[in-house]
Amino acid sequence: MRAFLTDRGATEGGAAPGAAIDVGALDIPVQSVPDDKPGDYGSPVAFGLARALRMNPAQIAAALATLVELPEGVKRIEAVGPYLNVELDPGSFVRSVVDAPLAAPPRRRKIVIEHTSVNPNKEAHVGHLRNIVLGDALARIERAAGYEVEVQNYIDDTGRQAAESIFARRYFDESEPEGRKYDHWLGELYVRLGQAKETDGEAIEAGVTEVMHALERGDLRGEVERILRAQLVTYGALGVEYDLLVWESDVVAAGFLRRGLEVLEALPTVFRPTQGKFAGALVMDVSAFMPGLEEPLVVLVRSDGNAMYVTKDIGYHLWKVGRLEGLRYAPFAVQASGATLWTSAPDGESEVAGRTFAHGDQAVNVIDARQVHPQTIVRTALQMTAGDADIEPLHHLAYEVVTLEGQAMSGRKGVTLAIDTVIEEAIRRARAVVEEKNPELATIADVARAVGLGALRFGMLKSEARRVIDFRWEQALSLAGDSAPYVQYAHARASSILRAAAETVVPEGSRTAGADWSLLGPLEVRLAREVARWPSVLDAAAEADAPHVVAQYALDLATAWNGYYNHRGPNGKPDTSVMRAESGLREARIALVGKVRATLAFALDSLGIEAPEQM
RNA sequence: GCACCCGUAGCUCAGUGGAUAGAGCAGCCGCCUUCUAAGCGGUCGGUCCCAGGUUCGAAUCCUGGCGGGUGCACCA
Numbered sequence: 122m123r124a125f126l127t128d129r130g131a132t133e134g135g136a137a138p139g140a141a142i143d144v145g146a147l148d149i150p151v152q153s154v155p156d157d158k159p160g161d162y163g164s165p166v167a168f169g170l171a172r173a174l175r176m177n178p179a180q181i182a183a184a185l186a187t188l189v190e191l192p193e194g195v196k197r198i199e200a201v202g203p204y205l206n207v208e209l210d211p212g213s214f215v216r217s218v219v220d221a222p223l224a225a226p227p228r229r230r231k232i233v234i235e236h237t238s239v240n241p242n243k244e245a246h247v248g249h250l251r252n253i254v255l256g257d258a259l260a261r262i263e264r265a266a267g268y269e270v271e272v273q274n275y276i277d278d279t280g281r282q283a284a285e286s287i288f289a290r291r292y293f294d295e296s297e298p299e300g301r302k303y304d305h306w307l308g309e310l311y312v313r314l315g316q317a318k319e320t321d322g323e324a325i326e327a328g329v330t331e332v333m334h335a336l337e338r339g340d341l342r343g344e345v346e347r348i349l350r351a352q353l354v355t356y357g358a359l360g361v362e363y364d365l366l367v368w369e370s371d372v373v374a375a376g377f378l379r380r381g382l383e384v385l386e387a388l389p390t391v392f393r394p395t396q397g398k399f400a401g402a403l404v405m406d407v408s409a410f411m412p413g414l415e416e417p418l419v420v421l422v423r424s425d426g427n428a429m430y431v432t433k434d435i436g437y438h439l440w441k442v443g444r445l446e447g448l449r450y451a452p453f454a455v456q457a458s459g460a461t462l463w464t465s466a467p468d469g470e471s472e473v474a475g476r477t478f479a480h481g482d483q484a485v486n487v488i489d490a491r492q493v494h495p496q497t498i499v500r501t502a503l504q505m506t507a508g509d510a511d512i513e514p515l516h517h518l519a520y521e522v523v524t525l526e527g528q529a530m531s532g533r534k535g536v537t538l539a540i541d542t543v544i545e546e547a548i549r550r551a552r553a554v555v556e557e558k559n560p561e562l563a564t565i566a567d568v569a570r571a572v573g574l575g576a577l578r579f580g581m582l583k584s585e586a587r588r589v590i591d592f593r594w595e596q597a598l599s600l601a602g603d604s605a606p607y608v609q610y611a612h613a614r615a616s617s618i619l620r621a622a623a624e625t626v627v628p629e630g631s632r633t634a635g636a637d638w639s640l641l642g643p644l645e646v647r648l649a650r651e652v653a654r655w656p657s658v659l660d661a662a663a664e665a666d667a668p669h670v671v672a673q674y675a676l677d678l679a680t681a682w683n684g685y686y687n688h689r690g691p692n693g694k695p696d697t698s699v700m701r702a703e704s705g706l707r708e709a710r711i712a713l714v715g716k717v718r719a720t721l722a723f724a725l726d727s728l729g730i731e732a733p734e735q736m
Numbered sequence: 737g738c739a740c741c742c743g744u745a746g747c748u749c750a751g752u753g754g755a756u757a758g759a760g761c762a763g764c765c766g767c768c769u770u771c772u773a774a775g776c777g778g779u780c781g782g783u784c785c786c787a788g789g790u791u792c793g794a795a796u797c798c799u800g801g802c803g804g805g806u807g808c809a810c811c812a
Binding site: 152 | 737738739740741742748749750751752753754755756759760761767770771772773774775776777792793805806807808809810811812
């Protein structure tokens, strides 16, 4: 019966149709019925039985319709052609929808999500924005779906990029410009250093190398930290928070490379060829996990004794899933929500009271699609060292690039756009619209921020990650149509009704005082059907690591609600008014609108988008 | 050359093997004496890249093409 109510799709047998015709574990797919067909939910179950019963599906459906006992809450079961459709009792259905929880129960499984991981050497740009927004939405979705989530931001403080920016500051030796955000300024010096290489290449190369060595020793941590803190201001402005910063130099110091190698060398698939092109190197045979590869051997340690980057990455990921220990932790900052941001630190504590870092049952990496190959190797290594784990230890959320008006972004060519710039413009544009539409609103600044940032984030989330996004201002900051403001507006409308209602009744689930559920009809059922989809949407999005599923649902629910709100009866007059409805019906509608509002807000929150009460 | 991803309305995109493939934008026509018109209704617009195959049923699964993007791994 639950299946009919939740539109969850296939369930095990047990539903009445199965029992009636002696098919035990029958798969009964359930789907929403198109608007022009009778019924609310329907099933093509008769198709599957046609062969075994040697009857045509329409006959089977007709027979089932007469045999099936009406479960509670179902008004009617009828055959519509070959489909078996049920019409729900509006009152009990809407009531059950209103009472359903929005968040999933805890699952006792931990997911370690890594996102952002921007090189600490320049300001973050809109390409990074996609990563950050995707990762943050994913973290929120997984939490709502019942998982314990830890968000890590990896800081590559020993890389060439950080070294170049830090060296550029020394090289040009200019005083810091007043009022300029530090990461923007260093980004500019970084680009200038690239240009200066043409005339002064050797000296610059020597200087950068020296800085790299200093970074490896950890001597310049303060310099990196300063850039990082400037970048974190940007993420904070987006409403994004992290649990832990993991510094590459700390990963190196913890010996994850060496200790990871010890784990790997115990594998039968890891060995040192004595001849052939890999003679002298340490290689891993991945053919069992990555079939169809032209070259099934992956080099872990080169014949000159130097480890490959991917090998360090494997060590790091062994730590993420709890198979290596050894980082030390220290508090780094207090974030806007009040939550502490922790960092790995050479002089930190190995235990933090009340927290256990890493030890994920699964790791998810938000990294661009060009990294599929190395990510697959890391995953394969984890699978091989784990024996036969039935769950994937690592998932790569691969997203495509963001181009700028059709051009690939490139700092050196000046084809780039800072997130800070985009945020400012997004809020500016939103503010202009708010001031025009609702000038007497007391919270204009807050609403402009919620709407502008919402539009920006939503634009990055509404399509599948594997699609290329071409950033264009009008499109990215659109405040109409398939956008966050569309959903936010629907939410504000519902809030407006609930404000008015609060003066007469207090909606509190189906216990709303004075509600007469029997007065509800097909219009409410249609709206409630959309609300009822939420748990399965959340589940599917979490399962597939696909925030766009939530974004698309938010649009669908807003559309259903707007349609209900504006509905007119045969006489051309509005027939869904809440506050003007007769007593009893009014209270039942208030309860439903309350659920719609809460669901819209919850879905938006799962995407990291605010839902203003007024706009 | 090999591998991965993409190809759906003029444009940007949804579409867990099921009912007549849907939105937004753009175009055209309507709707504020009604709880927010950032909205709603209507209209125009489709060889779901092509060809085979599997299936009662394919935009969806399989094979082979074509077109575009990305990667090619003793680089980080």
